[in-house]
Amino acid sequence: MPDRSLIFPAAEYRARTERLQAEMAVHALDALLLTTPADVFYVTGFLTRFWESPARPWFVLVPATGAPVAVIPAIGADLMSRTWITDIRTWDAPDPVDHGVSLLTDTIREMVPVQGKIGVPSGLETHLRMPLSDYETVLRRIAPRSIDDGTACVQRVREIKSDAEVAKIRETCAIAGRAFDRVKDFAGPGRPLDAVFREFQIALLSEGADWVSYVAGGAGPDGYGDVISPATPTPLDPGDILMLDTGAVRDGYFCDFDRNYAIGTASDTARRTHHALWNATEDVLRDLRPGHRACDVHRMLCDGLTRRGAEPGGGRLGHGLGITLTEWPSFTPLDQTPLRAGMVLTLEPGAIVAPGRMIVHEENIVLRENGPDLLSPRAPAELPELVG
Amino acid sequence: MPDRSLIFPAAEYRARTERLQAEMAVHALDALLLTTPADVFYVTGFLTRFWESPARPWFVLVPATGAPVAVIPAIGADLMSRTWITDIRTWDAPDPVDHGVSLLTDTIREMVPVQGKIGVPSGLETHLRMPLSDYETVLRRIAPRSIDDGTACVQRVREIKSDAEVAKIRETCAIAGRAFDRVKDFAGPGRPLDAVFREFQIALLSEGADWVSYVAGGAGPDGYGDVISPATPTPLDPGDILMLDTGAVRDGYFCDFDRNYAIGTASDTARRTHHALWNATEDVLRDLRPGHRACDVHRMLCDGLTRRGAEPGGGRLGHGLGITLTEWPSFTPLDQTPLRAGMVLTLEPGAIVAPGRMIVHEENIVLRENGPDLLSPRAPAELPELVG
Numbered sequence: 205m206p207d208r209s210l211i212f213p214a215a216e217y218r219a220r221t222e223r224l225q226a227e228m229a230v231h232a233l234d235a236l237l238l239t240t241p242a243d244v245f246y247v248t249g250f251l252t253r254f255w256e257s258p259a260r261p262w263f264v265l266v267p268a269t270g271a272p273v274a275v276i277p278a279i280g281a282d283l284m285s286r287t288w289i290t291d292i293r294t295w296d297a298p299d300p301v302d303h304g305v306s307l308l309t310d311t312i313r314e315m316v317p318v319q320g321k322i323g324v325p326s327g328l329e330t331h332l333r334m335p336l337s338d339y340e341t342v343l344r345r346i347a348p349r350s351i352d353d354g355t356a357c358v359q360r361v362r363e364i365k366s367d368a369e370v371a372k373i374r375e376t377c378a379i380a381g382r383a384f385d386r387v388k389d390f391a392g393p394g395r396p397l398d399a400v401f402r403e404f405q406i407a408l409l410s411e412g413a414d415w416v417s418y419v420a421g422g423a424g425p426d427g428y429g430d431v432i433s434p435a436t437p438t439p440l441d442p443g444d445i446l447m448l449d450t451g452a453v454r455d456g457y458f459c460d461f462d463r464n465y466a467i468g469t470a471s472d473t474a475r476r477t478h479h480a481l482w483n484a485t486e487d488v489l490r491d492l493r494p495g496h497r498a499c500d501v502h503r504m505l506c507d508g509l510t511r512r513g514a515e516p517g518g519g520r521l522g523h524g525l526g527i528t529l530t531e532w533p534s535f536t537p538l539d540q541t542p543l544r545a546g547m548v549l550t551l552e553p554g555a556i557v558a559p560g561r562m563i564v565h566e567e568n569i570v571l572r573e574n575g576p577d578l579l580s581p582r583a584p585a586e587l588p589e590l591v592g
Numbered sequence: 593m594p595d596r597s598l599i600f601p602a603a604e605y606r607a608r609t610e611r612l613q614a615e616m617a618v619h620a621l622d623a624l625l626l627t628t629p630a631d632v633f634y635v636t637g638f639l640t641r642f643w644e645s646p647a648r649p650w651f652v653l654v655p656a657t658g659a660p661v662a663v664i665p666a667i668g669a670d671l672m673s674r675t676w677i678t679d680i681r682t683w684d685a686p687d688p689v690d691h692g693v694s695l696l697t698d699t700i701r702e703m704v705p706v707q708g709k710i711g712v713p714s715g716l717e718t719h720l721r722m723p724l725s726d727y728e729t730v731l732r733r734i735a736p737r738s739i740d741d742g743t744a745c746v747q748r749v750r751e752i753k754s755d756a757e758v759a760k761i762r763e764t765c766a767i768a769g770r771a772f773d774r775v776k777d778f779a780g781p782g783r784p785l786d787a788v789f790r791e792f793q794i795a796l797l798s799e800g801a802d803w804v805s806y807v808a809g810g811a812g813p814d815g816y817g818d819v820i821s822p823a824t825p826t827p828l829d830p831g832d833i834l835m836l837d838t839g840a841v842r843d844g845y846f847c848d849f850d851r852n853y854a855i856g857t858a859s860d861t862a863r864r865t866h867h868a869l870w871n872a873t874e875d876v877l878r879d880l881r882p883g884h885r886a887c888d889v890h891r892m893l894c895d896g897l898t899r900r901g902a903e904p905g906g907g908r909l910g911h912g913l914g915i916t917l918t919e920w921p922s923f924t925p926l927d928q929t930p931l932r933a934g935m936v937l938t939l940e941p942g943a944i945v946a947p948g949r950m951i952v953h954e955e956n957i958v959l960r961e962n963g964p965d966l967l968s969p970r971a972p973a974e975l976p977e978l979v980g
Contacts, residue, residue, distance in 0.1 A: 240646075251822055253808060254808065256839060256916075257806075258717050259911065259922065261719075278907065298716060298717070303716060326724035328691060328723060330646070331649075331719065332720065332724050335715055335717075336718070336720050401802075414822060414823075415793065416803065420640075430670035432640045432641075432642040432671055433671045433674075519666065519667050519685075528646055536687075560670075
């Protein structure tokens, strides 16, 4: 029986750690302190839904050379011991007096030279998952060791997916693709939107998702006003466009794409808009190459929509994807991040159909030297109609 | 059609805000800065799974008097406008140059006096959900305004649930209770554990969960080694004890309780242990009163187990519950938090059955003046057997 708690062979995590250490050398960092579920999973393979409890912080310290050290609550020792990590230090948490602070301090003092610099991800798309007052205490106690921003170090490594990671994301995308194929079985005129959301999550689980971290969507005449709200019990009406968007998870890896459906017969407006979105995506699937920047994708998608008579809208038009629902970069006019081979990305053009109403289209790709390779099964060129 | 995005009438949120402001006055705070999904939902009713994306921070500023102000990414404006909040300030996020920093700074400067003090939750069970470097920039720009720990202020308010909140948690517990009743339909000898986890999530959704944020469990001879791992495909064996534990969500409110099942005929060890766990819980259901401290519950449960020949184990033996899977306090020997009427709590005694193997039992209660009121349907006194 393979141990699925590891997800990948130890060699995968060792290679990740070595790539992090190469970046750390460039940034003159003597260690990286990681605190989020994604960063901890990335270097260790420690995967659990227990992060849902805010009661306990978890720490991984990546030294300049050698294997990472886990400084974690005792409740995680059994699971962590099944990863490739061998240096596991635990405390009985939650401890209102010393919530891992002494153990983390001692570990840093032991592993980082007195004049050393520790990278902590502090920039865009990061947060520190530990009590701020404990962090400040650790900083005082490890002085004169200093802190520097570890964001670029982590992001330049994590954004390039290994073939093993791409295979996982492709598998999750296939699961969601099969669930989308079943939407016609439970969505149609008169069906309440919240029931559709539930059935869609059930379909994702039935098709092999380990869990469903994200489902959103919307429905409205020719388009929807908002793509982040929970579902209401409002029944679907003929003339509505229904959108479902999911971040399902298999083996710790997300998909993130959506599908649109016309309830009853699609209007000309809806069909024209869907056509523009689909073809603007085709342009990028054909033309995108490593060396383009994130903002170039935004421009390519906007141009593709405008040329076809659609009005671009909906904020950023795509982003990175992997072990969180969304990763950097963002396809906005401001994001200059260079795109590189091995990045997994979403193409997510949105078009305004009326004031306060839009349609959003989304696919997942991995960027290769010769262009994008689709990970999500391609949406149908024609907007599907659910006649119920 | 009621607007479910609000969950409660505006009066509920106004009362919460006034209770926060009363605590703020005690702590001499001129404002509270909130950044986490739970804190933002608590004061505004803003409920979305979109927090799953780490790309954007969200801010709510609670002033000393009057309604809170939302400082949020534009993508959330539509949903926030359906809450009781009217002062909603947005920026186009993600913005790699100014990710809400100027807007938040300006809002604080406008609303907090120059010599004012802003509470930021920084203690046990908290974290700051925004990039650390942006936080440091805001701090510099709002000087001489200062920061103080807002943890106690938020926790003393949130830990006392209104009747409307208790009703929501009771409803989620009922959903999970019905899903547990269906476990016999899909778990039994030979069934892979990961398939059981999927079917259990499907049952939770079918019974009315909006989503399933947490499922954990374990299976092994007479008990399990670990309660936080994802499921493996290992088939259930006669003699195993299967445990399933869930934090399902309905209208933003969690349940958090588990159930145990013997696969085939339960051994004497398993039955004796389950009996001790069930009866130790009965003791607390009978004897617990406001005025007890968190550590008293730990002692009561340990005494109840020891007296019945079982060995207490499994870390903390319960905790708070509400709009996150776990809330403070923790039933450990160290936690002195006084228990008060209106607290929703889990009773979670664990017992060691063999080295590295345990059984954990869990119920959810609301503490009233005259003692606990069960929110979860009480587990059967006898360990159920799945003969499949």
